[in-house]
Amino acid sequence: MDRNSVKNSIKIFLMLIPSLTILLSVYLYPFILAILISVVDSSGRLTLEHYSYVFTVYAQDVVFTIAVCALSALVSLLISISIASYIRLSLDEGFRKILNWIFRFPLFIPMVVVAQMMRTFLAPHGFLNTLLAQIGFIELQEAPNLFDWRGLLIGFVWKQTPFMALIILSGFAMVSDVHIDAARVLGAGRLYIVRRILLPMARGSIAIAFALTFASNIGTFTLPYMIIGGAKPTTMTVIMAHRVTYFGDWSIANALGVISYAVVGLFSIAYLREAVRAGVYERERV
Amino acid sequence: MRGRGYRIQHTVTAALKITVLLVLASWVFAPFVSVVLWSVARKWYWPSLLPQELGLDYWYEALGLRRGYALTAAVGIIDALKTSIVIALIVTVITELISLPTAYALAKWRIPLKPLLVFLFLMPQAFPLQPVYVNLLLIFYRLGLAGAVPGVVIAHIIPCLVYAVWINAATFKSIPPDYEESARVHGAGPLTTFFRITLPLSAPGLIASSVFVFLYSFDEFTGTFFIGLPNVVTLPMLLYSASGYNMQFASAVAITLLIPSIIFMVVLERFLKSEYIAKIG
Numbered sequence: 267m268d269r270n271s272v273k274n275s276i277k278i279f280l281m282l283i284p285s286l287t288i289l290l291s292v293y294l295y296p297f298i299l300a301i302l303i304s305v306v307d308s309s310g311r312l313t314l315e316h317y318s319y320v321f322t323v324y325a326q327d328v329v330f331t332i333a334v335c336a337l338s339a340l341v342s343l344l345i346s347i348s349i350a351s352y353i354r355l356s357l358d359e360g361f362r363k364i365l366n367w368i369f370r371f372p373l374f375i376p377m378v379v380v381a382q383m384m385r386t387f388l389a390p391h392g393f394l395n396t397l398l399a400q401i402g403f404i405e406l407q408e409a410p411n412l413f414d415w416r417g418l419l420i421g422f423v424w425k426q427t428p429f430m431a432l433i434i435l436s437g438f439a440m441v442s443d444v445h446i447d448a449a450r451v452l453g454a455g456r457l458y459i460v461r462r463i464l465l466p467m468a469r470g471s472i473a474i475a476f477a478l479t480f481a482s483n484i485g486t487f488t489l490p491y492m493i494i495g496g497a498k499p500t501t502m503t504v505i506m507a508h509r510v511t512y513f514g515d516w517s518i519a520n521a522l523g524v525i526s527y528a529v530v531g532l533f534s535i536a537y538l539r540e541a542v543r544a545g546v547y548e549r550e551r552v
Numbered sequence: 553m554r555g556r557g558y559r560i561q562h563t564v565t566a567a568l569k570i571t572v573l574l575v576l577a578s579w580v581f582a583p584f585v586s587v588v589l590w591s592v593a594r595k596w597y598w599p600s601l602l603p604q605e606l607g608l609d610y611w612y613e614a615l616g617l618r619r620g621y622a623l624t625a626a627v628g629i630i631d632a633l634k635t636s637i638v639i640a641l642i643v644t645v646i647t648e649l650i651s652l653p654t655a656y657a658l659a660k661w662r663i664p665l666k667p668l669l670v671f672l673f674l675m676p677q678a679f680p681l682q683p684v685y686v687n688l689l690l691i692f693y694r695l696g697l698a699g700a701v702p703g704v705v706i707a708h709i710i711p712c713l714v715y716a717v718w719i720n721a722a723t724f725k726s727i728p729p730d731y732e733e734s735a736r737v738h739g740a741g742p743l744t745t746f747f748r749i750t751l752p753l754s755a756p757g758l759i760a761s762s763v764f765v766f767l768y769s770f771d772e773f774t775g776t777f778f779i780g781l782p783n784v785v786t787l788p789m790l791l792y793s794a795s796g797y798n799m800q801f802a803s804a805v806a807i808t809l810l811i812p813s814i815i816f817m818v819v820l821e822r823f824l825k826s827e828y829i830a831k832i833g
Contacts (some may be wrong), residue, residue, distance in 0.1 A: 278663055281653035285713055288650060293676060293710050296687035303687070352572065361569050368573065371580045374813050376771035378788040382795055382806040383583040386590045393586035396601050424583065478678075485680025488773045492795060503682050510686055510778070523683025534678035542670050
């Protein structure tokens with residue numbers, strides 16, 4: 267190695283050292299600690315007892331978490347594809363502008379405020395039920411309590427749809443007008459264009475949007491904590507918090523944490539590989 | 553006949569568009585209207601759709617202009633607001649200082665093991681953060697950082713650092729190397745070049761990442777919950793604890809939490825990309 271490249275390596279190292287120190291010590295170390303703590307018993311021997319405890323006591327909640335988060339991501343996906351298609355294909359600029367402005371609104375609302383909104387909106391005698399009762403849709407005396415999977419679904423979909431729509435829109439924007447115009451000239455309807463041109467050509471963006479949303483739902487603590495709390499069934503994040511704050515029990519909490527890593531793992535690794543390969547981190551996204 | 557058919561089709565299309573907009577607008581704005589109504593409702597008996605009596609009582613209390621029965625919590629909203637702003641400012645300054653050299657190196661230089669680094673710097677985005685916070689609490693207990701502002705600052709820096717590195721790296725990458733090269737050719741040293749050429753040119757991107765980091769920290773819930781409680785009460789923590797016993801007060805706090813986002817949106821709209829904002833909180 268010549269002098270110059272040694273100097274260069276030292277320079278790079280010095281530039282990276284502050285952020286690497288932070289990430290390795292307060293991110294990666296506790297990340298790996300989660301795995302270690304979850305497989306060790308009180309006397310320090312390797313064990314799977316914490317996992318078997320989770321799967322006997324909390325199996326229902328684990329399944330509940332995965333199901334609600336996947337369903338929410340799926341509903342968000344359908345709505346966001348519709349919004350993105352409307353914006354991409356509408357020839358009416360005014361309509362496009364208004365739509366573009368309205369759908370973004372939830373982006374600017376942090377999750378903790380979304381949770382409070384949903385608490386007022388979905389309460390047994392909250393805004394939604396009163397509204398539905400006014401139209402004669404339900405009886406207010408027997409208004410449904412929505413603070414279960416439905417509240418979680420509504421909250422997730424409300425918050426995540428615009429983010430998904432943005433990613434899918436940037437995918438649709440990369441589909442050249444040439445294809446769309448050609449299909450139009452040949453008499454293709456809007457639905458046909460979406461199904462046969464936009465969706466297949468933007469499937470990368472759609473996959474990333476779904477993966478990120480699902481992973482983000484699985485890891486969300488605020489919304490389920492404020493909407494469902496300790497009621498059964500609840501999400502893994504809420505149980506993790508209860509194990510730590512009520513029982514001082516890090517073993518079960520970490521077993522749940524590792525399960526949540528595993529649940530998002532395949533999606534996340536696919537996303538990370540795609541991100542590294544495509545260099546998404548090096549350019550600003552739309 | 554052709555004209556009439558066209559007109560009917562036109563009306564149907566217009567009706568469809570208006571329906572789409574109305575449905576979307578009610579879906580998007582109804583929960584917001586609901587929380588605003590709660591914050592100004594003095595009397596609201598069901599089955600009425602709207603409150604019977606409006607008043608700003610809870611706002612006066614929320615803004616500390618009047619002491620009221622809502623403030624049974626140990627911490628008032630003004631204290632929580634101060635804590636939130638102080639933490640967010642510290643987090644912003646530290647995060648930007650740490651992220652700048654890394655972002656520059658990632659954007660401009662060939663780095664060995666780059667894919668591995670990129671992987672590490674994207675991990676906090678791709679995996680749930682809560683298990684990390686849970687174990688950080690365990691570590692911080694021993695270090696005396698649990699329930700203290702420095703601990704909360706560190707907890708906030710983890711996700712913020714990742715976003716700041718990527719936003720700043722993208723910014724540096726977007727500056728054509730020609731400018732820096734011509735400065736160097738004319739005799740400027742590397743530091744002069746950075747401070748006189750690169751930094752001013754990247755100002756919009758750096759402001760964007762700072763605003764993003766500030767908002768993220770201001771709205772952060774999970775890290776503060778595990779590391780900060782019960783001593784460090786930020787605005788989101790106050791909102792959470794108020795939500796259990798006083799819906800009106802909690803709703804006023806919730807809207808207060810939106811104020812910085814709204815200010816930054818209006819003032820700095822062109823610097824900020826919606827996609828960044830989406831990940832807040």
